[in-house]
Amino acid sequence: MQLAESKTRDSFPLSGKKILKKTLLGVLGWAVLALVSLAGSYAFLGSANLCQWWPALALGILALFLLAGWLTYQFQRWYFAVYFYDLTDDYVVIRKGPVTPHEITIPYERIQDVYVDQDLLDRFLGLYDVHLSSATASSGLEAHIDGVERASMEGLRGILLETVKRRISKARQG
Helix, strand or coil: CCCCCCHHHHHCCECCHHHHHHHHHHHHHHHHHHHHHHHHHHHHHHHHHHHHHHHHHHHHHHHHHHHHHHHHHHHHHHHHHHCEEEECCCEEEEEECCCCCEEEEEEHHHCCEEEEECCHHHHHHCCEEEEEECCCCCHHHHCEEEEECHHHHHHHHHHHHHHHHHHHHHHHHC
């Protein structure tokens, strides 16, 4: 698996904890599905029959759960490997998605805000998401670099804000 490389990603790398976070969330989703399956089995088989089938059912659900967790982890490793971002002279380029790649290119002149956020799991793992917002409604959701640690977040935010400030000053003078 070849890592997506850029000077920016080398200088401000994604954290491997991002893989852990996404895997935990995926496994949590599969756990909810397993609980719903158990509830459905109970409703379908009834309590007497469920006791008879319980060991096989539990083993099957556990095996599916482990397989789903392993597949989720492998997919997240792949996603992490192809996640590309770079700060060029004129644009911020972000490309994500191993199966259906999605690329976002934003000229510095269009960036209106650079903000950082953390969800609960990010806070626990020490991860940050760096968002770039422009005049479009979905830019803050789509144009972001997620899963960086504090030093990378501060570096990215500092460079982005400085470049945007310099570009705005240049446009006002020219």
